[in-house]
Amino acid sequence: MTTAIDHQDAIQRRYTGGAIAFHWSIAVLVLVNVAIGLFGESLLAGIPNQMPVHKAIGITVLVLSIARTGWRIAHPAPPPPATLPGWQRLAARISHGAFYILLIALPLTGWLMVSGTEKRRELSWFGLFDIPYLPVGTAAGDAGHELHEMLGLLMAALIVLHVAAALRHHFVLRDGTLARMLPGAR
Template identity: 40%
Template sequence: MTLKNTADRWGPVSQSLHWLIVLLILGLAVVGLTMGELPKTPKYFWVYTAHKSLGLTVLALVLLRLGWRLYAGSPDPVPGTPTWQHRIASFTHALLYALILAMPLSGWLYDSASGLRPFRWFGLFNVPKLTAPDEAVSSFARGAHGWLFWLLVALVLLHAGAALYHHLFQRDATLARMLPQGWLKPAPTESTPENTPKDPPHVV
């Protein structure tokens, strides 16, 4: 079994990075939306630091995934996909990558410009600052972080909805090829044997 992507499906490395990034973003979203409700106790600051550490982890994983995609290539378009759908999908993927990169960068910039003391990535090492303390930059980065989040949510929902549409209505392998082989099969079409009515028995 090859680790690289093939002409008809994503390889195990691309699949693992894809779903790991999805899970981390979901966790970051939940924490980010509820963090403001936590009392300012030592636990709050632990959660806040963990949120920043996970955000930088996502940044590193996305860069790794982009590098792997350049090395391993990407599958061909699913047979039968119209050219306009393929172009929209390519644009959506590029925008997703850009947003997932911009989100942690805006958070990192906000943390840097806020003048807070350096935080330690999962307690292992200090994360360098991107800029000196600056109230205007801090305010801009904080606002951008929020707007980028909601734009990312909208795009992820569109991306997931398109994958489900292809699986349930187009009945192709768009979704299945981002999962381990055999986990999910394209929904049968009307012409497949599963839906083909059997001939009635002959009466002798």
């Protein structure tokens, strides 16, 4: 039988609505951008306007992620399940921290790359307004390019690990970890 204390405990162990909204809106945008970045010229070739969309989504992720980081500093995550071994708590902290860094660093390097190039192309937020270029030269643009490719692959690898961990918690450990990040789930 569920007691009032169990219920209270379950609520405290859930992510808040704000954390869930940030998580899933950013996750969807990042998945679209990784797909365009990695498969735009192969599997997805033929879909028009991919790069302008990639850039506009990327700048959106940057803005949302800066807001999310500020918000997260003021709103700590719920504690992990008591059954979780220490090394897995540490692995979760490190990978979540790496996500927060990548979610800002990756779009910034993309912005750097398209700003520091000989021939700048139009940089627009879905055709609604222009996004300014960063005031940088081609050396910074080249560095941004290299870093964007490296960090893009790192992001893709981290997502694979993260999703595998989420599915393991859900289907193997069955400890409610996925449910606490899903809207409305108990």
